[in-house]
Amino acid sequence: MTTAPSQTEPQAQGDILFDIRGVGRYFGSGDIQVKALDDINLTIARGEFTAIVGPSGSGKSTLLQLMGGLDAPSVGDVHLNNKSIAHMSGRELSDFRRDHIGFIFQAYNLIPVLSAQENIEYIMLLQGVPAAQRRQRVQAMLNTVGLEGYADRRPAQLSGGQQQRVAVARAMVSRPSIILADEPTANLDSVTGSALLDMMKGLNESRSMTFVFSTHDPKIMERASRLIHLQDGRVVEDERRG
Amino acid sequence: MPKMLMLTLALRNVFRNSRRTLLTVGLIACGLAALMFTDAMVRGMSQSMVRIATGTLLGQAQIHRAGFRRNNDVDLYITHSDHLLQLLHDDPAVAVAAPRVITGAMLASSENVAAAMVYGVDGAAEAQLGKLQQAMVAGDYLHAGNGSAEGQRQLLVGTGLARLLEVELGDRVVITVSQIQGGDLSQELFRVSGMFHFNDRMLDQNLAFITLPRGQRLLGMDTGVHEIALRLPAPPAFDWQRYNGDWRGQVLQTLSWEKLIPQLSGVLEMSNVSTLIVAGILFMLVALGLINSMFMSIYERQYEFGVLLALGTRPVQLFWQILYEGFFIGVLSALSGLVLGGLLTWWKAATGIDYGNLEMSGVTLQEPIFPMLHWAQFTWMPLSIVLMTLVASLYPAWHAARLQPTRAMRKTL
Numbered sequence: 001m002t003t004a005p006s007q008t009e010p011q012a013q014g015d016i017l018f019d020i021r022g023v024g025r026y027f028g029s030g031d032i033q034v035k036a037l038d039d040i041n042l043t044i045a046r047g048e049f050t051a052i053v054g055p056s057g058s059g060k061s062t063l064l065q066l067m068g069g070l071d072a073p074s075v076g077d078v079h080l081n082n083k084s085i086a087h088m089s090g091r092e093l094s095d096f097r098r099d100h101i102g103f104i105f106q107a108y109n110l111i112p113v114l115s116a117q118e119n120i121e122y123i124m125l126l127q128g129v130p131a132a133q134r135r136q137r138v139q140a141m142l143n144t145v146g147l148e149g150y151a152d153r154r155p156a157q158l159s160g161g162q163q164q165r166v167a168v169a170r171a172m173v174s175r176p177s178i179i180l181a182d183e184p185t186a187n188l189d190s191v192t193g194s195a196l197l198d199m200m201k202g203l204n205e206s207r208s209m210t211f212v213f214s215t216h217d218p219k220i221m222e223r224a225s226r227l228i229h230l231q232d233g234r235v236v237e238d239e240r241r242g
Numbered sequence: 243m244p245k246m247l248m249l250t251l252a253l254r255n256v257f258r259n260s261r262r263t264l265l266t267v268g269l270i271a272c273g274l275a276a277l278m279f280t281d282a283m284v285r286g287m288s289q290s291m292v293r294i295a296t297g298t299l300l301g302q303a304q305i306h307r308a309g310f311r312r313n314n315d316v317d318l319y320i321t322h323s324d325h326l327l328q329l330l331h332d333d334p335a336v337a338v339a340a341p342r343v344i345t346g347a348m349l350a351s352s353e354n355v356a357a358a359m360v361y362g363v364d365g366a367a368e369a370q371l372g373k374l375q376q377a378m379v380a381g382d383y384l385h386a387g388n389g390s391a392e393g394q395r396q397l398l399v400g401t402g403l404a405r406l407l408e409v410e411l412g413d414r415v416v417i418t419v420s421q422i423q424g425g426d427l428s429q430e431l432f433r434v435s436g437m438f439h440f441n442d443r444m445l446d447q448n449l450a451f452i453t454l455p456r457g458q459r460l461l462g463m464d465t466g467v468h469e470i471a472l473r474l475p476a477p478p479a480f481d482w483q484r485y486n487g488d489w490r491g492q493v494l495q496t497l498s499w500e501k502l503i504p505q506l507s508g509v510l511e512m513s514n515v516s517t518l519i520v521a522g523i524l525f526m527l528v529a530l531g532l533i534n535s536m537f538m539s540i541y542e543r544q545y546e547f548g549v550l551l552a553l554g555t556r557p558v559q560l561f562w563q564i565l566y567e568g569f570f571i572g573v574l575s576a577l578s579g580l581v582l583g584g585l586l587t588w589w590k591a592a593t594g595i596d597y598g599n600l601e602m603s604g605v606t607l608q609e610p611i612f613p614m615l616h617w618a619q620f621t622w623m624p625l626s627i628v629l630m631t632l633v634a635s636l637y638p639a640w641h642a643a644r645l646q647p648t649r650a651m652r653k654t655l
């Protein structure tokens with residue numbers, strides 16, 4: 001197993017989407033300081049289908065949060081499209097997340113008081129996308145994730161797998177730069193989980209949408225084209241597959 | 243568009259935990275209803291007390307010689323009173339002017355002796371001014387039979403005084419007074435011609451009425467009166483200065499009922515303050531209840547707020563969402579409180595609340611209190627409840643807007 005994570009060569013300069021330089025995230029101080037992430041250097045290229053893997057507590061969620069502008073690094077910097085997001089103000093970060101990041105979480109992704117369609121619409125409503133366009137994009141997205149007849153269902157009326165597919169649709173529909181998914185299959189049985197990942201992979205290939213997701217499930221890792229192994233907050237292996 | 247989105251979220255979240263919302267709305271609605279009813283009660287009670295106080299004997303204003311009221315000095319009587327009464331009679335702002343002579347006196351029956359205030363009055367004028375005629379429980383009311391011996395001896399005593407003197411209708415009573423200018427004692431014989439019962443212990447034990455001319459004669463004065471009690475149909479139209487100050491070589495003083503019974507006007511002012519205090523306490527309780535319930539709701543939705551923030555919702559938009567929730571709860575509460583308080587007040591305004599002769603600050607509540615509906619109960623009270631819910635929502639809203647998305651989402655997972 002290779003240690004020392006060597007910076008992987010980007011195929012071309014313009015293809016770098018994320019550039020993570022010397023990033024650390026520390027919690028607490030003094031003796032009880034926890035280094036959730038320590039000296040992370042990574043680039044993510046446009047169109048990748050990357051898995052962040054590692055045991056529980058290795059820093060997967062923290063890394064995804066830093067990439068998505070939900071949290072700020074203690075040291076280092078994160079660039080998206082050559083723009084630093086580590087030091088944005090609260091409102092800039094909100095708008096950055098709205099316009100550039102699609103999030104998918106492990107569970108409870110959806111707003112319970114909104115229907116599937118309204119959940120998918122949410123970001124476009126924040127963005128002020130006109131109604132006709134919204135409706136058309138929501139419909140297309142529901143078709144894509146195979147939930148044509150479920151537009152008006154509330155999350156409580158959907159199965160776990162269906163809920164995650166709505167979450168994928170919501171993340172995709174506003175056409176973000178990247179989709180960050182934190183253990184999206186962890187709450188699903190293996191068949192449903194694999195199906196969800198196949199769907200994500202399909203979207204990655206057909207629409208060249210960039211995905212970064214975390215998992216500790218070997219069956220799920222298999223489908224990634226790149227595996228970043230984390231352990232105790234450090235990248236211990238960065239593995240590309242054919 | 244985000245405004246509409248936040249409104250939608252707020253509205254749906256208000257009805258999400260409908261039991262909690264109903265309890266909160268019920269709490270605030272009851273607060274509003276209690277406030278409306280308190281206000282109606284205070285208004286009704288004030289009006290009753292004023293009506294009883296001024297409508298029994300006092301009138302809405304009185305004219306005296308300056309200084310008379312200090313210790314009822316019989317020498318301080320208004321001279322040229324016939325002329326003054328004529329002026330009052332011609333004054334459109336005065337409905338009734340009742341002239342009186344007033345003196346402390348000793349009343350002696352064959353059985354007993356008692357001290358009392360003896361009023362020499364114009365029976366017709368008193369009947370229009372106050373309740374004396376209505377208060378008659380035995381015998382006849384005063385009539386102007388000055389010529390006859392029987393007319394000369396008319397005497398009305400209160401039921402309490404009659405008990406003290408142990409007299410019945412027709413019994414003799416000797417009244418002894420000290421006359422004007424020098425205070426020679428003067429005694430005259432009367433017969434109890436009637437008894438009155440104001441349902442007010444003080445009045446029923448301490449008052450006796452004779453006719454005005456007989457009173458003047460008893461005191462040794464030809465004309466003149468000590469007091470003119472006035473009924474004013476519309477007090478604002480009355481010129482308070484017109485019968486005040488120098489008038490024909492004497493100084494007159496016109497006093498409104500508020501000045502004549504300052505303890506009552508004091509109580510009325512205090513009851514306005516007490517409505518405000520009740521309002522203040524209710525608002526505090528209701529605000530705390532609301533804040534408590536909103537915080538419960540926010541804590542339950544912590545993770546959800548984390549998701550909303552992750553999706554790119556601005557903190558200020560969360561702030562508005564919570565404020566809208568408070569607003570909806572406020573509007574719901576104000577509407578249900580209006581119905582509840584309105585119905586309660588309206589019902590009691592029709593039936594009245596009987597306190598059974600409760601005595602308050604010198605006034606006996608001889609009649610049921612009728613709570614009074616008033617526009618203020620239906621305007622600023624519900625409005626201030628809505629405003630209060632908005633103010634109370636500021637704190638939870640501010641709290642929600644300060645949530646750290648990562649921390650909010652760690653809580654549940």
Ligand SMILES: Nc1ncnc2c1ncn2[C@@H]1O[C@H](COP(=O)(O)OP(=O)(O)O)[C@@H](O)[C@H]1O
Binds near residue numbers: 028054057
């Ligand atoms: N807000 C926080 N406060 C303190 N410690 C934290 C916080 N967030 C994460 N950590 C710690 O950082 C480490 C990495 O956590 P996390 O990124 O959630 O790991 P993973 O997602 O791989 O399970 C863990 O040891 C966790 O306890």
Ligand SMILES: [Mg+2]
Binds near residue numbers: 060061
């Ligand atoms: Mg995690």
